[in-house]
Amino acid sequence: MTDDVNTSQERRAPMHPELDRELWNRIASIFDRALEVHGQDRAALLDQVCGSDMTIRLEVEAMLEAHERDVGLLAEKRLPTGIASATLEPALAEGTRVGPYRIVSQIGAGGMGDVYRAERSDGAYRQAVALKVLRPGYRTAEMVRRFRIEREALARLVHPGIATILDGGALEDGRPYIVLELVDGIPITTYCAQRALGIRERLTLFLKVASTVQFAHGRLVVHRDIKPSNILVQANGAPRLLDFGIAKLMDLEEEASLAGRTTPDIRLLTPEYAAPEQLRGEAPSVATDVYALGVLLFEMLAGSKPFPAGGRTVNELERAILESPAPPPSTLAASPVVGRAVRGDLDRIVLMALRKEPERRYVSAAQFAEDVERYLAGRPVIARPDSVRYRTVKFVARNTALVAGGMMLAVMLIGFAATATIQARRIARERDRAERERVAADEVRKVLTGLIERGDPNKYPGGDTLRVTSLLDDAERAMDSMSGDSVQQAAMWRTVGGMRAARGEYARAIALLRKAYERRLAIFGSDDVEAARIQQEIGIVTVSYAGEAAARPLFDSSLTTLRRLLGDENEDVMKATANLLMVTTDSVVTRQLITRLDVLEQNVPVKDPIALAARLNSKGAERHGAHRYSEAAALYREAVDLLLKVEPPEHQDVRTVRRNLAIALVAGGRLAEAESLQRAAVLLEDRLNGPPMARGMSREALALTMMAAGRPDSAEVHERQALRWFRAGTAPEHWRIWSAQRNLAFIVAALGRVDEGLTLLDTAIAVASAGADSTSVTGYLTAQRIPLLLRLRRQTEALKSLTIAERRLGSSASVSPDHRADVHRYAGMAFLASGDVPQAVERFRAAVTLVEPPGRPDTEANINTCLLGVGLARLGRTVEARPMLDEPCKRYVAQGTPDPLILEWVASARAVALSS
C-alpha cells in the first residue's frame, strides 16, 4: 500500500474497531432482509432488529444507501462476465468436417491453438494428421496474423527433424488452421528416462535437435519455445520438433512492424524455458533458442531444470531467471555418478548456453553443437567459466582496433598510484624509518621535497618545462651523490621516476625506477614487497615505452614475488594479476588469469580507490561492448568521481577514463558533449606536454568524433596528429599505428580522396601483417578495402578482396559478431555493385542478424538494415523494403559522413520503392 493509504487507514481505524466476523454476520443478515422491503417498512424493520445498537444501524443504513448508489468501479454495468464458461467449452467436436479432414479427437492444446487428431477423408486414401486450429473467441487480428506467419514459417522448413506442414486453410467462421504431419513419439526427456540412456547417447540425441534448430535458423526462423514437450522422439530414435506455434520470423518486415506497435509483444512462452531477454519482452533471436537448447541439455543431463518452478512463486522464478546464475548441471544431477561425469566441460558448455546476456552465449546452435562434439571427441571445448568483465575488457581492448572508424577504449593499468598524496605519504613512511636507522642527507631531502612540489606536471600544469626538467636533473645528481645504501635514496629515485613517467620521459623514468628497484633488492634481498611494487611500476611505464610484450616479464616476475610474499588473496596480488592480464596475448594464460582474477575479486576486499576506479572503468568497457552506452557512461563518470578524490584532474588515470567516457558518448550519439570533453582533453595533453601515446589517443578520439559529426576535414587534422604521436611513442608495428592509418584512410576517402585512402589502407595492412593476430586482422582490413574500391568502380577487384578477406578470417574465434557483420555488409556491397542482388540480400540479411539486438543506436545496425532495404527494393520486394528504406536509412544518412555510394543506392531504391 502507498503511504497515503496507510495514513487514511490510521485515521479511520477508531471508527469501527469492533467489527468482526460475528458482527459482520449480523450486519449482513439485517442487510439481506432490509433489501427485501422498502420505504417505511424498511425503517420499521431496522428499528425492530437493530434496537438500540446504533453501530449496526448506522452500518446497515450506510450499506443500503451505497447499494442504491450504483456508481464507480463497483457499478453493475462495469462488471466483467461470463469468462470461464466461454473458455471451457471444447472447440471442435468429433466428426466435425474441416475441409477434407474429419476431426477424430483432441490431442492437445498449444500456446495458441488446440490440436486435434484428424483424418483425411476425401475417399482417395486415409491419412492420420494433426490439425491445429485457433481457439474459439481467440480471433484478435494479432493472433490471426501470427497464425498466418506460422504457416509461412513452417512451409519454409522442410527437414526430417521438423514436423512437416501438409495443408492449411480456414474454417467456415474464418479461423485459420494448419494440418501437420502426425508425429508418433514421446517427449525427449521421457525418452531418455525410459530408455535409461547414457550420457553419450543423450548428447548424441541432443546434437540431432541442435542441428535441426540450426537448420531453422538458416531459414531465418527462430522457434522461441523449445522444450521437451515440443521435441518428440520416435520409435526409431529420431527426434522431431513440433509446434512452431510462436515461431517468429526473423524477417525484417516482421521486426519492423512489431517494433512500430505500442502493444507489447504478447508472450506465449513457458517461463521455465524462457530466456532472460524473453522475460524482459525483448525481441527473440537465435540466442534465445541457444538458451532454450541449454535448458534442454541441462534437463537431459541433470534430470531437472536449471530454474525449476516447484516451490517458487512465478515472480521468484522470473527473478531467478533474470538475475541468478544458473547452477552447474552436475550439482543437480540425480546421481553422484552422473554428477561426476557432467562436472567440468559439460557444466561449462551448458552454462555458456545459459548466460544471461544473449551476446555472450554460443553465437549459434551450430557452435553449441560443435562444442558438444568436441567434448564427445575428447578435444578441448571452447566454453569457459563465465567471467564477464575481464573477458570483455580484454576483447574490447584488443579487438576494437578492428572496428571501422571505431574508437579504442583504454584500459587502466593499476598500481602506478603515483598520486601526489599517496606518494607523499609513502615517502614520509620511508623517511621516518630511515631517520631511525641513521642520520642522512636532510638537505637533499628538503631540496627534493621542494622539487617534487614544483616538478610534477600533474600538479603544476603549464609550469616552465625547461626549468622543471633541469630541476629534476639537479635532483637526480644530488641523489646520486648521497652516501651509502639508503632506503631513502631508493624512495626518491622512485618518486622522481614517477614524475619522469608522468612527463612522458619513459626512458629516464625506467632508469630511475630500476635504480630504486635494485637498491631495494640490495638492501632487503628478494623478499621485498616494495621492490615487487616498483617492478610493477616499471612494467606500467614499459607498456607505454616499449609495448605490452616487453612489459610482460616484469609483471610476471613481480606477480610471482608478490604471491610468494603475500599469499594468493591479497589486493596487491589482484592488481598485479589484472595488469598481467592486460598485457597477455596467449589464450591459455589469459583464461587462467581471468579465472584467478574472478576468484580474487570475490574474496579480496578492495579499498584502493584507484583499483576501484580501474574496476569501474573495466565494467564500463564491458557495458560499452554490450552496446549499453549510457550505462557505460554512467560507470565512467563514477570512476572519474572516485579518481578525483585522490588524483588531480590532470592525472593520467583521470584522462584515460574521461577518454573512454567521451567514446561512450559518441557511440550513444551525444556528440556535442563528447566533443567538448575531447577538446578539453587535447588541450590539456598539449599543455602538459603529456606522454605521446596519451596525446595520440586524445587526438584520435577527437578525430573520430569529428567524423561522426560530419566534419572529415577537421578529423583529418586530428587523426594525422594522432598518427604522429603514435609513431613517436611506440614500436612501428603497434596496432595503434595501423589502426590510425586505417582510420585516416576512411577520413580522406570521405573527403573525396578515395585513391589516397586506398593507399593508406594498404599501408595499414602491410603494417598489421607484422603484428600479432595478423591473419584475422589483415583479413578484416582487406574486407575494408571493398567500400573504397567500389567508389572507384573497381567491382572485380572488390570481389577479389572479399575472397582473400574471408579466407583469412576463416572461422577465427577472435573475430567478433560485429566484425563478421561488417564483413557481410562489405560482401553485400560488392555483390550489389556487381549486380548479384540475391547474394547481396543474403549477406545484408546475415549482417542484420548478427548485429542483434535490434534498436542499437549506432550506425552499424542502421546501415545494415538500410542496405538490406536497398537490396530488397532491387528485387522488387518493395513492400518489405519500404520500412527499411525509411527510418534506418534516414538514421544512417543523418550520421556524420555517410558513404556517397550508399547514398546513391538509397536514393534510387527509394525512388523505386515509392513509385511502385
Next chain:
Amino acid sequence: MTSEPRPAVDELVARHYDELRVLARSYLRRERAADTLQTTGLVNEAYLRLVGVSELEPHERTRFFAIMATTMRRVLVDYARGRARVKRGEGAEPVPLQDVEESLTVEEAEELLVLDDALTRLERINPRGSDVVQYRFFGGLTLEETATLLGVSSKTVQREWLAARAWLRKEVARDLGLFRAVP
C-alpha cells in the same frame, strides 16, 4: 503428436502468469473505454489461452481461478499505484507518458487503490464475501461460475455479493474522501 500429461495447477499458473501480466498491461494501455476497466476482455483473452483448464479437477479449478483473480488484482493495483504516484508528481517512472492519457484515469486509479484496501479488510471479517468479489470483479466470473467454484448455490453467492459490494462501496466512498484529502 501426443497429448501432454494434464498439467498441475502450479505449472499452469507458472506457464500463464507472465502472459497474463503482459496482457493486463497491454489492455490497460490500449483499450480504455470511457466506463470500463476492460477486465472482461483482458481476462477473457488470458483465460482463453489456458491449456487444459477444463481438464482440471474441481478443487484444482477453484485454486486456479483464485490465483488468476489474485494475479489480476495485483496487476491492476500495481498499475494504479503507479498512476496515483504520477499524479502526486513523485516521478512518472512506472507509466510512460503516452500511456497516461490512455489508461486508468487518476481518479479510477485512486479508487482502485482504496477498493483494494477495503477488500483486504473485508477478507478479515468476511472471507467468503471477499472471495466472491475477487472472482467476480477481478476474475470476471459470472454469478453461476462463482457458485460452482465455491461449491455453494447461486443464491448464496448473490447474497454475499450484494452485501459485500454495498459494504465496499460505502467504505470506498468514505475512504476516497480521506484519500484525496491527504496533501
